[in-house]
Amino acid sequence: xxxxxxxxxxxxxxxxxxxxxxxxxxxxxxxxxxxxxxxxxxxxxxxxxxxxxxxxxxxxxxxxxxxxxxxxxxxxxxxxxxxxxxxxxxxxxxxxxxxxxxxxxxxxxxxxxxxxxxxxxxxxxxxxxxxxxxxxxxxxxxxxxxxxxxxxxxxxxxxxxxxxxxxxxxxxxxxxxxxxxxxxxxxxxxxxxxxxxxxxxxxxxxxxxxxxxxxxxxxxxxxxxxxxxxxxxxxxxxxxxxxxxxxxxxxxxxxxxxxxxxxxxxxxxxxxxxxxxxxxxxxxxxxxxxxxxxxxxxxxxxxxxxxxxxxxxxxxxxxxxxxxxxxxxxxxxxxxx
Amino acid sequence: xxxxxxxxxxxxxxxxxxxxxxxxxxxxxxxxxxxxxxxxxxxxxxxxxxxxxxxxxxxxxxxxxxxxxxxxxxxxxxxxxxxxxxxxxxxxxxxxxxxxxxxxxxxxxxxxxxxxxxxxxxxxxxxxxxxxxxxxxxxxxxxxxxxxxxxxxxxxxxxxxxxxxxxxxxxxxxxxxxxxxxxxxxxxxxxxxxxxxxxxxxxxxxxxxxxxxxxxxxxxxxxxxxxxxxxxxxxxxxxxxxxxxxxxxxxxxxxxxxxxxxxxxxxxxxxxxxxxxxxxxxxxxxxxxxxxxxxxxxxxxxxxxxxxxxxxxxxxxxxxxxxxxxxxxxxxxxxxx
Numbered sequence: 154x155x156x157x158x159x160x161x162x163x164x165x166x167x168x169x170x171x172x173x174x175x176x177x178x179x180x181x182x183x184x185x186x187x188x189x190x191x192x193x194x195x196x197x198x199x200x201x202x203x204x205x206x207x208x209x210x211x212x213x214x215x216x217x218x219x220x221x222x223x224x225x226x227x228x229x230x231x232x233x234x235x236x237x238x239x240x241x242x243x244x245x246x247x248x249x250x251x252x253x254x255x256x257x258x259x260x261x262x263x264x265x266x267x268x269x270x271x272x273x274x275x276x277x278x279x280x281x282x283x284x285x286x287x288x289x290x291x292x293x294x295x296x297x298x299x300x301x302x303x304x305x306x307x308x309x310x311x312x313x314x315x316x317x318x319x320x321x322x323x324x325x326x327x328x329x330x331x332x333x334x335x336x337x338x339x340x341x342x343x344x345x346x347x348x349x350x351x352x353x354x355x356x357x358x359x360x361x362x363x364x365x366x367x368x369x370x371x372x373x374x375x376x377x378x379x380x381x382x383x384x385x386x387x388x389x390x391x392x393x394x395x396x397x398x399x400x401x402x403x404x405x406x407x408x409x410x411x412x413x414x415x416x417x418x419x420x421x422x423x424x425x426x427x428x429x430x431x432x433x434x435x436x437x438x439x440x441x442x443x444x445x446x447x448x449x450x451x452x453x454x455x456x457x458x459x460x461x462x463x464x465x466x467x468x469x470x471x472x473x474x475x476x477x478x479x480x481x482x483x484x485x486x487x488x489x490x
Numbered sequence: 491x492x493x494x495x496x497x498x499x500x501x502x503x504x505x506x507x508x509x510x511x512x513x514x515x516x517x518x519x520x521x522x523x524x525x526x527x528x529x530x531x532x533x534x535x536x537x538x539x540x541x542x543x544x545x546x547x548x549x550x551x552x553x554x555x556x557x558x559x560x561x562x563x564x565x566x567x568x569x570x571x572x573x574x575x576x577x578x579x580x581x582x583x584x585x586x587x588x589x590x591x592x593x594x595x596x597x598x599x600x601x602x603x604x605x606x607x608x609x610x611x612x613x614x615x616x617x618x619x620x621x622x623x624x625x626x627x628x629x630x631x632x633x634x635x636x637x638x639x640x641x642x643x644x645x646x647x648x649x650x651x652x653x654x655x656x657x658x659x660x661x662x663x664x665x666x667x668x669x670x671x672x673x674x675x676x677x678x679x680x681x682x683x684x685x686x687x688x689x690x691x692x693x694x695x696x697x698x699x700x701x702x703x704x705x706x707x708x709x710x711x712x713x714x715x716x717x718x719x720x721x722x723x724x725x726x727x728x729x730x731x732x733x734x735x736x737x738x739x740x741x742x743x744x745x746x747x748x749x750x751x752x753x754x755x756x757x758x759x760x761x762x763x764x765x766x767x768x769x770x771x772x773x774x775x776x777x778x779x780x781x782x783x784x785x786x787x788x789x790x791x792x793x794x795x796x797x798x799x800x801x802x803x804x805x806x807x808x809x810x811x812x813x814x815x816x817x818x819x820x821x822x823x824x825x826x827x
Contacts, residue, residue: 236612
């Protein structure tokens with residue numbers, strides 16, 4: 154079974170653990186958001202790729218959910234002693250080695266997808282880990298300058314980590330996305346997938362950024378498999394992260410229904426065949442197979458159960474029409490779901 | 491009093507402590523060898539500059555003589571876990587922050603002399619710390635390939651650290667030295683110095699490399715002050731380091747006399763006005779005021795006493811002829827020393 158998962162960082166990584174547990178023999182490709190990537194102290198940092206890699210490679214700090222287990226902060230403290238900015242980013246010593254190797258390979262001309270494959274030879278994540286693109290795409294956030302009130306764009310990490318998303322955002326800008334192409338293998342994986350899962354990651358700055366790469370949305374809509382999304386919103390609140398600070402910026406209600414409708418039905422120009430929401434959360438998403446299930450990934454068991462529910466939704470429902478048969482035929486019943 | 495010291499790493503740094511103790515009010519400029527500099531893991535590393543900076547800034551590991559006190563090796567071990575070469579270089583976590591800041595500034599276009607000044611604002615070494623040059627000069631060592639026997643050039647650090655100078659060297663090559671210029675301030679400091687001291691550093695790959703930068707030897711020979719060298723050889727053996735592996739390569743005997751003659755008398759086209767050798771070491775260097783003194787820097791007191799002896803030799807002897815008066819005059823007695 155060929156499974157493709159679109160993912161951001163912490164939530165996506167946990168969900169992927171469930172997928173690997175629920176489908177041990179499956180061929181899993183993960184397409185990861187790289188819009189959070191940032192260069193700090195001359196080092197290229199890919200927070201979401203690393204979170205997925207460390208999590209699946211058993212190197213993650215389980216409590217924090219990001220960074221390396223047993224981490225130390227010597228270099229960070231020394232950089233601060235030099236007055237080297239920024240000082241607010243959590244750059245651990247163990248983590249830093251990853252960034253050094255990555256930066257060196259990128260400087261040598263290797264594309265990020267090959268760098269990621271090289272780093273993965275150490276971590277053996279058990280999935281094919283792909284950046285959404287080899288081109289640089291950086292999410293910037295338009296905020297009001299605290300002094301002048303004028304709009305200014307800051308890097309997503311500055312907004313997210315330094316300001317804890319407390320600055321009012323008026324827009325997210327994916328710098329470079331217009332010139333980006335899907336990384337090698339992304340379109341092929343999506344096209345040939347039996348199931349495409351949207352992890353319960355941030356719909357705006359994680360999944361939304363992946364979908365913003367020209368060609369990915371189209372490949373996803375053309376997949377022969379079913380597309381199943383998992384709501385990151387439970388009971389009207391985010392489970393983790395700060396999606397509640399992002400969704401209103403793009404005019405989306407902070408609810409399972411709001412996000413489901415934002416993704417939209419595949420039969421109606423959107424993405425979803427099925428949408429998993431928390432048991433008890435009402436959600437009406439026209440044209441989409443909405444399934445209430447327990448969403449909280451509070452243990453390996455609940456996480457695996459959630460992934461199994463997502464995979465069930467991918468194989469149990471009616472197969473979508475293949476694009477080449479979109480003019481009709483006996484299986485062209487997607488519009489009725 | 492204006493003092494200029496030419497220095498390499500560990501020995502030079504210790505000697506400088508003595509100079510600062512012996513001449514607390516003096517204006518001290520240090521011209522440091524940068525031929526040992528190397529780029530590893532994308533980081534620009536300046537071992538001698540850092541050893542002097544950390545030593546005078548009270549951050550040095552006193553036992554090792556190089557690197558930071560209380561050092562840890564997390565990043566190095568992580569790099570090794572990725573299989574990232576080289577693994578033989580002692581890259582500590584604390585030290586690494588220095589290289590990160592330096593590399594970032596160099597990449598931003600700042601010359602090494604300005605980077606060194608910026609780093610020194612943290613360490614407050616109490617001297618003006620100057621690289622010999624802002625241009626890259628890298629000492630390579632010509633050795634026989636272990637398999638083919640053919641000559642090949644390896645970076646000095648590979649020869650020194652990885653092979654512990656055990657490979658037979660046939661030559662040292664200062665790559666880039668022809669295009670190098672003295673860093674800003676070097677020539678002016680030498681010209682205006684009351685005393686120029688050659689630290690007991692490696693005469694070939696430390697002091698020799700500094701002197702190889704076009705313009706430095708000339709400025710030193712033209713200084714109004716006296717030039718005093720301190721022998722790194724005691725009783726026919728090196729006090730530290732591996733100068734005994736370097737001197738024969740350039741045809742110099744491993745003795746205080748050999749090195750003294752290698753530097754040569756200033757009155758005879760060489761560099762020295764005075765030459766400090768270990769008490770008991772016989773050394774005949776024609777035209778040079780050879781002074782036997784205790785050379786071992788085994789305590790702060792002995793180190794200060796050595797520096798005082800060097801400064802005494804700089805102020806007590808006859809003043810050399812100023813270049814502009816070289817045609818004669820009452821003080822033109824250098825030839826008779």
